[in-house]
Amino acid sequence: MIWSIAWRNVWRNKLRSLVMIAAIALGLFAGVFTMAFMQGAVDARIESATKTELAHLQVHAPEFLVNNDIALKIDNADEILGNIAALDSVVAASQRLIAEPFIMAAHGTGGGKLIGVVPEQEKKVTDIWEKIVDGAYLEHDSRMPPVVVGEKLAKRLRLKVGTRINVQMVDRHGNLSVKGYRVSGIYRTTNTSYDESTLFVKFKDLQAQLGMEENSAHEIAILLENGDEASAVKPSIQKVAGNYEVQTWKEISPEMSLLTDSMDQYMYVFILIILLALCFGIINTMLMAVLERVKEIGMLMAVGMNRRRIFFMIILESVLLTVSGGILGMLIGSVVTKFFETRPINLAMFAQGLEEYGFASQIYTSLRGETLITIGILVIITGVLSAVWPARKALKLNPAEATRTE
Amino acid sequence: MKIIEIKNLKKTYEDNSVPVHAVNGVDLSIEEGEFTAIVGPSGSGKTTLLNVVGGLDDATEGTVIIDGMEINTLSSRKLTDFRMFNIGFVFQAYNLIPVFTAKENVEFVMHLQGAKKAHREARSTELLKAVGLGEMMDRRPSKLSGGQQQRVAVARALASKPKFVLADEPTANLDSKSTENLLDIMEQLNKNENITFIFSTHDQRVVNKARRVVTLEDGKVKSDEKRE
Ligand SMILES: Nc1ncnc2c1ncn2[C@@H]1O[C@H](COP(=O)(O)OP(=O)(O)OP(=O)(O)O)[C@@H](O)[C@H]1O
Ligand SMILES: [Mg+2]
Secondary structure, three states: OHHHHHHHHHOOOHHHHHHHHHHHHHHHHHHHHHHHHHHHHHHHHHHHHHHHHHOOEEEEOOOHHHHOOOOOOEOOHHHHHHHHHOOOOEEEEEEEEEEOOEEEEOOEEEEOEEEEEOHHHHHHHOOHHHHEEEEOOOOOOOOOOEEEEEHHHHHHHOOOOOOEEEEEEEOOOOOEEEEEEEEEEEEOOOOHHHHHHEEEEEHHHHHHHHOOOOOOEOEEEEEEOOHHHHHHHHHHHHHHHOOOEEEEHHHHOHHHHHHHHHHHHHHHHHHHHHHHHHHHHHHHHHHHHHHOOHHHHHHHHHOOOOHHHHHHHHHHHHHHHHHHHHHHHHHHHHHHHHHHHHOOEEOHHHHHHHHHOOOOOEEOOOOOHHHHHHHHHHHHHHHHHHHHHHHHHHHOOOHHHHHOOO | OEEEEEEEEEEEEOOOOOOEEEEEEEEEEEEOOOEEEEEOOOOOOHHHHHHHHOOOOOOOEEEEEEOOEEHHHOOHHHHHHHHHHHEEEEOOOOOOOOOOOHHHHHHHHHHHHOOOHHHHHHHHHHHHHHOOOOOOOOOOHHHOOHHHHHHHHHHHHHHOOOOEEEEEOOOOOOOHHHHHHHHHHHHHHHHHHOOEEEEEOOOHHHHHHOOEEEEEEOOEEEEEEEOO
16 A cells, blocks of 8 residues: 555646656656667677677787787698688688788878788678778789778779779888789778778788798688677687687777777766756655645654655655656657667768767667666666655654644 | 543643743543543643644653553654554544545555455445445545545544544534534444544534533643533
8 A cells, every 4th residue: 555655646746746757758768868879889880890890709820919020920820710610609710911011002102901811701701892882802803913992091092993002011031022903992881090091902912922921821810600709719719729819809909898888887977967967856856745745744653654664655656756757768768769770870960070980970779678777777776865855854754743733 | 441541741842932831730531431522722732632642742741651551651663553553543634645545544544554455445344334434435535525534534543443532623624514423423433332532622512512521721621520
């Protein structure tokens, strides 16, 4: 009966409660939607980082990622690659050669990272080949070896499909080597700084230019069924990789997991600020509810409702009020985010700025169940805390209030 | 059997600059089955006396012994439970729970006492029928007249099976017909079920129904007359 009295008391002053519920609903809708939006942006960034750039795990010679020294190579790359690809949890693996050349074109020069890939392997591991916006992926075969460049670099150096560039680097023997490549395709990812600095050529062409030994590679990139399993799968890959270093995408790119974690923290701070603001409204509502019921509370005490029960009743009223608004807000928030899960929010207006940081300009919202549960718990806590002061006021009342006339 | 014994009871309100001796040395005892009216001019201390006897307010001096228990010594928590099991209250302003129906109002006290649902249902129905509200059990107080609300309050006061019922000016807000009706019900309950009633009043017609009349003046008992 305490639940029923509390619930009905919430609806005693319909207008006042509805205004408060609407405020809570609005606040939580904003919170849920913003969280889903930011989560969507982060998910997209991580997805592009893993699907397009890093894959889930990589194998290198120790120190290679620190020095980028072409001498730090994986010697028996074919064998290791074969063994890794044979593992159950591995979807595909691809070997790569990596150089840091100087690029010369008719309209400018630039630096960057030149990745030599075996197209048939690489297509199974990353999706750069699907991001070609002009030309073809390393497939056209003229006399000059093909190179795929990012759109941003192409714009800067005014490259088109068929344009020739000269690529200069120091080879394995310490000699300067210059080789001409022809642009076969131009790609675009959502990360413009990646597009500006990453070029792809065929494995054998880079092998020849660098003078690399047969059967050696700088990097093996590995794709799993599920990126979250990367650290779980890592030991079995390490076994196959021997003394070479195996790293998950989070280890290679720690800013990615930092992004997820710090985004979570920011969002909870944001929600807490919303709830704090709502807190004042709830305190006010509950205080009014107590002060206009002084006589009634006195009567409840007189007929045998002890202070603990009175306290519980007031807290319960506040929680029911808050949770009503909370559920409404989260419901609207979920429905709206569901809608934008399949229809992206286009941020074309601000997209340039975002893509500089690697964020897509079209964002699909993403709302996690655990986010809703956490917000739900915070809402209940808010309801309880906001009612403590009004409830204490109720406890200070005296049962003799019941007999007061005037 | 003596159920209430009041000895040298004093209640002084200190919150004003001049202390008010609202109850100023009252000695009184009430036997089981009495039907007692407390009368006296406004400000004579009727409400204060009933509050202190009912454990709604504490005494400044003196003792109130109910069924052998000195209630001034109880902690606030124990006192609340004591009231719940031993004393029924009827208030001038009815003081029903507005969000509950008549039946739920009567049930609520039994719920606080921990009674089972079946028992609560049966007893609340029986009591509401006894006060003539068998047809209106599912109405909320706002849909009942003052007299009907006060009859619900009487049913509620009896729900907990108290040793006695305290009523501070139960008819002050009622018209004469409702007053008569309520008094009849109280008299019936007193005669048939031997329920002890103590009520304060200004209304001479109510006083005429009482079988004992205690008159207060300036916080003291001026006269105490029993009639059969
Ligand atoms: N809470 C209080 N604080 C201070 N003084 C009070 C308080 N309650 C009552 N009094 C004073 O105590 C005296 C007795 O009041 P009480 O209400 O008991 O009289 P009463 O006989 O019930 O009067 P009425 O017939 O008007 O209801 C009055 O002088 C009143 O002003
Ligand atoms: Mg009075």
